[in-house]
Amino acid sequence: MSRTINISYGEHSSQFGVLRIPDSNKPSKIIVLIHGGFWQSKFDLEENNPIAKDLTSRGYATWNIEYRRVGEEGGGWKGTFNDVIDAINQLYQLKEAYNLDLTNVNIIGHSAGGHLALWVASRVNTLNTEQIFNKLIVPVKKVVSLAGVTDLNKMWEYHEGRGIKSLVAGLMGGPPKEFCERYKAASPKELTPLNIEHVLVHGELDRHVPVELSKDYYLEAVKKGSNVKLLILPNVEHFKIIDPTSTAWESVISVVFDKD
Numbered sequence: 001m002s003r004t005i006n007i008s009y010g011e012h013s014s015q016f017g018v019l020r021i022p023d024s025n026k027p028s029k030i031i032v033l034i035h036g037g038f039w040q041s042k043f044d045l046e047e048n049n050p051i052a053k054d055l056t057s058r059g060y061a062t063w064n065i066e067y068r069r070v071g072e073e074g075g076g077w078k079g080t081f082n083d084v085i086d087a088i089n090q091l092y093q094l095k096e097a098y099n100l101d102l103t104n105v106n107i108i109g110h111s112a113g114g115h116l117a118l119w120v121a122s123r124v125n126t127l128n129t130e131q132i133f134n135k136l137i138v139p140v141k142k143v144v145s146l147a148g149v150t151d152l153n154k155m156w157e158y159h160e161g162r163g164i165k166s167l168v169a170g171l172m173g174g175p176p177k178e179f180c181e182r183y184k185a186a187s188p189k190e191l192t193p194l195n196i197e198h199v200l201v202h203g204e205l206d207r208h209v210p211v212e213l214s215k216d217y218y219l220e221a222v223k224k225g226s227n228v229k230l231l232i233l234p235n236v237e238h239f240k241i242i243d244p245t246s247t248a249w250e251s252v253i254s255v256v257f258d259k260d
Contacts, residue, residue, distance in 0.1 A: 002056045005098075009090040010083070014072055017065040017087050018045065019098060020056040027101035028061035031256070032088055032140075035064070036111025036147075038167040039080060041071030047242070048110070054244040058253075061100055063091060067116075070170040077173045077182060078133060084116050085123065085134045092138060106142045106256065110242050111209055112171075114148020118188035121196045132185055143198040144256055146241045147209045150200070150217035152176070152187035158210060189217050193224040199255045200228065203236030203248065231255055 002023055008016045022028055033052055037043020045066045052062040067083035068075035074083075088107075095102055109117025121143040123136040149155050149168075153176050156168040160175075169175050176183045184190045202214040211232060218230040233241065236248045243249055 007090070007094065009087050012068055012072070012074060014041075014066050014068045014075075015083055015086070017063050017090065018049075018052070019094065020052055020062045020064070021098055022056050022059050022061060024059065027099050028059075029101045029104055030061040030063055030091065030106075031055055032091075032105065032107040033062055033064040034084065034107065034109035034113030034116050035066075036109075036113045037069070039070050039076070039112045039171040040167065041069040041075060043069070048113075050244050051108070051242050051249070054249070058257075061098070063087070063094075070167075076171050077179075077186075080171065081116070081119065081186065082134045084120060085136050088120065088136065088138050088140070089134075102138060104142075105138055105140050106144065107140055108144045108146065108252075108256065109148060110146040111238065112149055114145035114209075115150070115152070115188060117143045118145050118148055118150060118194075118198065119186060119191070121194050121198050122188065122191035124194075124196045140196065142256075143196060144252070145198065145200045145214070146252060147202050147206050147238055148188070148200065148214065149209055150187075150213045151189040152183050153189075154213055154216070155209070189220060192217075192221045193226040194221070195227060197227045198229075199231065201231045201233065201241060201252055201255060203233045203238065203241055205235060205237040208238040229255070 003021045005019045033048045035047045052064045065087040107117045159166045200214040202211045221228045
């Protein structure tokens, strides 16, 4: 058996997370989950419920976070980013009450959530001297990006090239040429190298976020000395990667728990 608790970390209705705790007397290691949906308000954290349940059944606590998204007051630049930081920092407030082990916090993000997870990795050990974003105080050890948007500029170009209204521009407030500094501060590829261990997992058949984004990020990150791994899954599309009944999910589990 496990417990499931909805907990707010702010006053907005989207500033909350769902904490799942396994039945154990020992402090629970915890995995933060960040859902996708191209940062839009019509998609929410329920996407991650199946993998949250699976991870909790494996003995991990999960903190499935919601955040203000495009279409909500305060969503987009910079509210979405600060919400993710604040949600993770909330774990310090939950540590004692729910017997959480914060010495080895992992983050898993899917799609747009993969983008946010990698962005959080860039905040680890930062002095935050630019004062753009809230300070991360939880010691994150590892980040796993599942079909993540590793390059906001390339994702914007991908949408524009297909005549799709840019969902990236919705997050950032406009195109890269108008908000160059914002894109530099928020696009994972612009933030390499990352010292924290991070793993990119991407399906070759992904039609929502091209696999080339993860491949290109990996090559650039390795060149700059990042602590990064890449796992490409053949015959796997965008959502199969977060399906606990799939062999793709077993591949994800292998990289999440490779040192446990």
